Amino acid sequence: MGRYVELQSFVQVAQKGSFAAASLSEGVTPAILGRRLDSLEKRLGVKLMHRSTRGLTLTATGEQLLERARQLLLEFDDLEAAICNSASLVKGSLQISAPAAFGRVHVAPHALEFQRRFPNVSLAFNLTDSVVDLVSEGYDLSIRIGEVRDPNYVAVKLSPNRRVVCGTPAYFARHGRPQTLEDLANHNCLAFTLQGGQQRGWTFMKEGRLVAMKVRGNLACNDGELLASWMQQGVGIGWRSTWEIQAELDSGALVTVLDEYALPDYDIQAVWPRQRELPAKTRCFIDFLKEIYSAPGYWNHTT
Template sequence: MDRYTEVRSYVLVATRGSFAAAALVEGVTPVIMGRRLSALEDRLGVKLIHRSTRGLTLTDSGESYLENAKAVLQSFEDLDASISENENSVRGHLVISAPAGFGRHHVAPHAPEFQARFPDLQLSFNLTDSVVDLVQEGYDMSIRIGEVLDPNYVAIKLYANKRVVCGAPSYFERHGRPLQLEDLAGHNCLSFNLQGGQHRGWTFQRDGKPVAIKVGGNLYCNDGELLFDWAKRGLGLSWRSWWEIQSAVQNGTLITVLDDFALPSYDIQAVYPQQHYLPAKVRFFIAFLKEVYNRPGYWLQG
């Protein structure tokens, strides 16, 4: 077994927290991942990870080795990236994180078309609304919606987006339309629960400054698609991304309100860690998604 495979496997096990999770990334069994770790520990003559029924715990040596191992693997990635400048050389494994709903409809479905262009490249998607640590959890990149504040990451805008309040015509016929942000207090607002975020309220811009408005209603959940469906059924108002509701607004299923207060620059972005060389697989996937999202009428198909 080569040393690179041993080191990479160790980093995956250490960052993912289990042999099973690391094995999914590598496309092997947990038993094989365990053998790789044992081979590495035998070669080094030190214990890197304590195994118990409660899980895995890094030893002091394991903690120290992990940081150096990450640096070594990054050097290999940079070396490969420095010569991977054409489509014919793009190969390997691209690991991507994306929001659950957006990724289900607008990221993962495009994998076959991308792989047709780059048949030697494997794609792996983790669709979750949790914000993942790309470096610690071993992702090459993520798709995020909204502002990215971490200075250790690079964010590339894929498509302009904003967040707006919307509701069905039937809802407005019964309850009228809010004209000011404070009017939301008198409306049934369909919101994420604590598990889904938005606990600080809905965010708008007034007089050039962001303002958070607390809202309330009789339906909450942690699934954006369900909130979207409830809004279309006339059950209340929802605070949705423009990418999601464009077609519904065009066909009259939904109407937007309070547009003058809409939060701008809530863009769809590709995010990756700061690095000396950007791997070609990441660069080409970003360019591909830009192409897809800017195709005429793309967002009106849903």
Template sequence: MDVINDMTVFVEVATAGGMTAAGRNLNLSAAVVSKRIANLEERLDVRLFNRTTRRLSLTDEGSGYFTRCKSILEDILDAEAALSGLAGNVKGTLRITAPSSFGRKHISRLIPEFLKQYPDVSIQVSLTDQIVDMIQAGFDLAIRTGELQDSSLIARKLSPARRVVCASREYLSKAGIPEHPSDLLQHNCLVLGYPGGVHDHWHFKGAEGHIDVKVKGNLETNNGEILRDATKAGIGIAIKSTWDIADELKAGELIPILREFELPGAAVYVLYPNREHLPAKTRSFIEFLESKFGREPYWDKGISLKDI
């Protein structure tokens, strides 16, 4: 019983989305691949794929088995590489998920450099503002910004994600400058909204302790770029991360306000499965990101953070 080979065939079929494509990648006929999958399902006494005339899709049981098999096969490759002195030979397909705005603004510019440094690595990137189950979806790592939810994943902090309350000069000259968080009740506040709720409760910490303000305004969006552009256009006040508006702060297009009041802490994180031995491709990308970000990320250079 060649369990490892069966796992390899199964993972390739699930990844390629079909018997024929998997056979082509493995130099096997579609008939041989189909027979191997049928034998595997019989041995496990479970159906791994839903089959139609057009496509294959994993069953719930198959999805869980795929995650485990993929992890096991990567551990085997890492173990062999370490024993043969090839641990530095970083290769394979790295699957990444990241927030849309942060991914376009910061991850996008770094990927070409990483690929030049590690030419044997292939990268698949999915940008989404939805919190996906990265293990279920087959991602090797996830980039997250802001405050983390409870998770069984390992979270490594890459850099701080400083946030400011800000508005344009046009808006402030017209509506006045808030001096206390409670003054925001008289202003047009632009907020993030997601299926899980609207971020219309803004939390501050000042000399008198914690201050919570339920703000309101005429724009709610799940996209940070829309929020940034509306704020620049003088529509209202928003809370924005410096990784998104560093250029606007340096140019004076956006003005930080309420600077003596502290906002909740946030950071940029990389998340990955709780595994004892990370694949070399994953470890190398995490170390690459750490070298690019750090305690004072490049986007914060030139901003007087003590005034923010």
């Protein structure tokens, strides 16, 4: 799988024209993509790409590899699709870790349909907001939300995930709508913290760079559903992922603010250890979730 990932990353970088653009598609940092390309060039013993401040340029060898790599990746995908379409060939036990609330609503409920398609696969879920060690704890796959920085893991994007700052219309009628990031100092900002301690601040994009704003509030917790409940009761404002509150946004029970500061997206990703080959059972489950999450209206009807 390491060779597949290296080729896939090479193709993405070549097609996107930059490591930054390719990192958005791959769900990893530009630095990780750079290391993958270095590893591919070292293994092949050739230079595939010239990198400079002006951009990327493929070498003649890189051009030849790009065309062949595209075809190989298509053939590989076709092979996996053929296996997944032969349910009798997909078998085994699949151990899956997922965030508690997300897993409860958007992963585990689909288990029965997956087993209907693949009756020879058994599923076991650990729904926890703790980041588990997939290797030492024996998991085949983890569903995670946010960037995966660890180069020992492979991450595949399952669905985009937007985060927004929001509150109730009644709250904003009483306290006003924040127009700038500095206005947050005048609001009761409800914090989500897994540590249960001091708030680390909220991250925004301002003038093309990430900035962290210190905020204050009288309530904090490590449970997203409780935090959303406080927001819906008009206690204060908070930032949540749209997969949690899309129904409330659609109904107007919650409204967003500071949208122009574009909170960075935290994609929903499937993650597995880099050193492991990806079995058919795992690939089929990943493709199964991609299919579900990309269905028209899915995120509106399940939140």
